[in-house]
Amino acid sequence: MPHPVPVLPEGVDPAWLPSAAFRPLGSRRTLIRGSGPLVETVHGEVAEACARFGGRVDRDAAPEPYDLVLELTGDDSSEAFGYERVDGRTTVTATGQRGLLYGFFHVVRLGEEAFGGDCQRVLHEPALGLRMVNHWDNVAVHPVMGQVERGYAGGSLFWADGRARGEFERVRAYGRLLAACGVNAVSVNNVNVHETEARLLTDRIGEVADIAGAFRPYGIRTHLSVTFAAPIVLDGLETADPLDERVREWWAGATARVYEAIPDFGGFVVKADSEGQPGPFAYGRTHADGANMLAAALEPHGGTVHWRAFVYDHRQDWRDRTTDRARAAYDHFLPLDGAFAANAVLQVKHGPMDFQVREPVSPLISAMSHSTLAVELQATQEYTGQQRHVCWLGPMWSEVLRFAADQEGPAFEELVAVSNVGDDPFWTGHPLAQANLYTFGRLAWQPDADPVVILDEWIGLTFGAGPAAGLHAVLDGSWRTYEKYTAPLGVGFMVQPGHHYGPSVDGYEYSPWGTYHFADRDGIGVDRSVASGTGYAGQYAKPWAEIYESPDTCPDELLLFFHHVPYGHVLKSGKTVIQHIYDTHFEGVAEVEEAARVWESLAGLVTPARHQRVTELFVEQLRCAREWRDQINSYFLRKSGVPDERGRVIY
Numbered sequence: 164m165p166h167p168v169p170v171l172p173e174g175v176d177p178a179w180l181p182s183a184a185f186r187p188l189g190s191r192r193t194l195i196r197g198s199g200p201l202v203e204t205v206h207g208e209v210a211e212a213c214a215r216f217g218g219r220v221d222r223d224a225a226p227e228p229y230d231l232v233l234e235l236t237g238d239d240s241s242e243a244f245g246y247e248r249v250d251g252r253t254t255v256t257a258t259g260q261r262g263l264l265y266g267f268f269h270v271v272r273l274g275e276e277a278f279g280g281d282c283q284r285v286l287h288e289p290a291l292g293l294r295m296v297n298h299w300d301n302v303a304v305h306p307v308m309g310q311v312e313r314g315y316a317g318g319s320l321f322w323a324d325g326r327a328r329g330e331f332e333r334v335r336a337y338g339r340l341l342a343a344c345g346v347n348a349v350s351v352n353n354v355n356v357h358e359t360e361a362r363l364l365t366d367r368i369g370e371v372a373d374i375a376g377a378f379r380p381y382g383i384r385t386h387l388s389v390t391f392a393a394p395i396v397l398d399g400l401e402t403a404d405p406l407d408e409r410v411r412e413w414w415a416g417a418t419a420r421v422y423e424a425i426p427d428f429g430g431f432v433v434k435a436d437s438e439g440q441p442g443p444f445a446y447g448r449t450h451a452d453g454a455n456m457l458a459a460a461l462e463p464h465g466g467t468v469h470w471r472a473f474v475y476d477h478r479q480d481w482r483d484r485t486t487d488r489a490r491a492a493y494d495h496f497l498p499l500d501g502a503f504a505a506n507a508v509l510q511v512k513h514g515p516m517d518f519q520v521r522e523p524v525s526p527l528i529s530a531m532s533h534s535t536l537a538v539e540l541q542a543t544q545e546y547t548g549q550q551r552h553v554c555w556l557g558p559m560w561s562e563v564l565r566f567a568a569d570q571e572g573p574a575f576e577e578l579v580a581v582s583n584v585g586d587d588p589f590w591t592g593h594p595l596a597q598a599n600l601y602t603f604g605r606l607a608w609q610p611d612a613d614p615v616v617i618l619d620e621w622i623g624l625t626f627g628a629g630p631a632a633g634l635h636a637v638l639d640g641s642w643r644t645y646e647k648y649t650a651p652l653g654v655g656f657m658v659q660p661g662h663h664y665g666p667s668v669d670g671y672e673y674s675p676w677g678t679y680h681f682a683d684r685d686g687i688g689v690d691r692s693v694a695s696g697t698g699y700a701g702q703y704a705k706p707w708a709e710i711y712e713s714p715d716t717c718p719d720e721l722l723l724f725f726h727h728v729p730y731g732h733v734l735k736s737g738k739t740v741i742q743h744i745y746d747t748h749f750e751g752v753a754e755v756e757e758a759a760r761v762w763e764s765l766a767g768l769v770t771p772a773r774h775q776r777v778t779e780l781f782v783e784q785l786r787c788a789r790e791w792r793d794q795i796n797s798y799f800l801r802k803s804g805v806p807d808e809r810g811r812v813i814y
């Protein structure tokens with residue numbers, strides 16, 4: 164029986180799967196061959212499209228020509244599919260059900276193009292086997308962080324006020340959107356695992372099983388964040404020592420029960436010894452000991468532990484100039500390279516600090532050559548405008564993924580994004596933030612893809628051709644625009660403490676979090692050179708260690724991440740640092756003004772609901788960008804005493 168396509172609740176935005184996207188396929192004749200649950204999903208999709216647009220779908224070939232044949236030829240776990248178009252017929256073949264599902268969505272993405280001209284057989288397969296979104300959703304509302312930690316899109320799709328929401332139709336629709344851009348795994352709760360959330364592992368696993376059931380028809384496996392202290396918190400054991408036999412047995416038993424409830428469960432995500440979460444350090448054990456214990460519990464069931472490398476001292480003394488937070492992940496984990504079990508994946512944030520608008524790529528990613536790695540990106544825009552500002556992160560992510568690859572391909576096996584989705588009718592708060600989630604999925608499938616092609620694909624699917632040029636103009640340069648009006652030249656932070664929205668130049672300057680810019684009357688930046696600084700630059704292999712080591716060779720955009728320089732230091736661009744600060748801040752605001760004008764001109768070409776929401780958000784983005792410009796410029800004018808060459812208004 165074909166699975167019905169999920170019905171969107173009234174008023175919920177269809178995102179990149181509006182019904183118009185199904186017209187080319189839905190108005191033609193399709194033959195589907197093969198059997199299995201995901202084949203039924205594909206059948207349901209095609210049947211729904213045909214019912215809408217007058218086409219026809221069969222499971223057994225009738226003696227008539229078909230425009231499209233979707234054929235499952237095996238029953239393996241492959242996600243690949245072949246695509247060809249010969250003599251007026253498009254054929255997708257796959258040896259695994261997920262491959263067929265992805266082949267189907269490939270046809271949807273191509274639209275009319277899938278039915279014109281000829282195309283020799285091309286094999287499409289994902290470069291990375293796991294493409295996961297992590298939700299930082301709390302079950303119970305957290306007193307400080309709310310329902311969703313760093314969530315800017317309303318409440319959680321899964322949880323509300325301590326309970327499961329039970330809105331599975333919406334979860335299924337979410338799974339469908341994810342599958343359409345290639346995502347195949349979701350973790351459903353925050354990596355900071357509080358008391359209520361700890362129970363999802365045991366007596367509340369049924370609630371997770373229900374969510375897994377909603378995702379399953381779209382080929383998505385469900386993962387769970389767990390607390391390392393679970394044996395203590397949930398069962399009163401006096402230790403969580405990973406080498407203690409009772410602890411190991413506890414995890415083996417708990418994990419077996421998880422698989423009774425969810426036979427295709429993906430595994431655990433763990434934040435340990437990080438920002439107050441419990442971990443193996445308390446028992447004098449290493450992170451490999453901790454990860455491997457959980458890996459051992461998961462191994463008989465085919466599961467994986469994602470162990471996060473975001474481990475650093477968050478109680479640092481700002482007076483201490485020898486401790487450098489940027490060094491921490493590498494210093495902690497490099498000695499453990501090769502010590503992790505085969506099903507333990509080290510999940511590394513893309514940069515060494517924390518999802519800033521500009522950071523170098525974490526040196527750990529290329530260094531851990533004997534470990535399985537997942538690179539973690541942040542689709543939720545914690546430090547990049549909190550889904551009130553337009554900031555399409557495709558170019559940044561693409562730079563990261565290309566840096567972390569060589570001729571043989573990526574130095575990592577998996578890609579993860581912290582989700583930017585909530586129960587907001589537009590899914591992501593800012594309707595244009597949907598582009599980030601879509602781009603993530605497509606880059607996870609093909610990390611060396613051109614992000615601009617992905618952007619245009621997203622625009623075409625979501626909005627159609629009419630407003631495409633305007634949308635492209637609004638989104639394409641938006642990350643660099645955001646960078647221009649916020650913290651300069653890779654120095655990072657300068658945000659309001661706690662919630663991280665809006666400017667506060669010294670907000671984190673004398674804090675314990677290890678996030679400093681060291682601006683004084685003469686200069687600014689963090690000396691991370693080997694010669695005179697924290698030595699962080701030496702964590703890179705050549706040539707990068709040498710390039711970053713000297714202010715003469717360090718790329719402009721990372722200069723203040725690696726070096727403390729005088730305001731008069733001349734950049735490769737030919738400008739002084741101080742003049743660069745002034746110019747970029749004026750430019751950044753001007754670019755937002757221009758983007759808002761372009762958006763205004765799209766009224767009538769996009770739906771009124773989308774137009775209105777984005778228009779409202781541009782008012783806030785402009786206000787906030789001006790605030791950034793004026794605070795940053797005034798701060799540095801006052802510190803340095805160097806006037807703007809162009810004599811513009813600085814306060």
Ligand code: GCW
Pocket residue numbers: 299312313354355434438473517518545
């Ligand atoms: O970016 C920081 C956030 C925390 C988050 C942490 C992490 C889930 O400010 O809210 O906690 O990173 O990645 O663990």
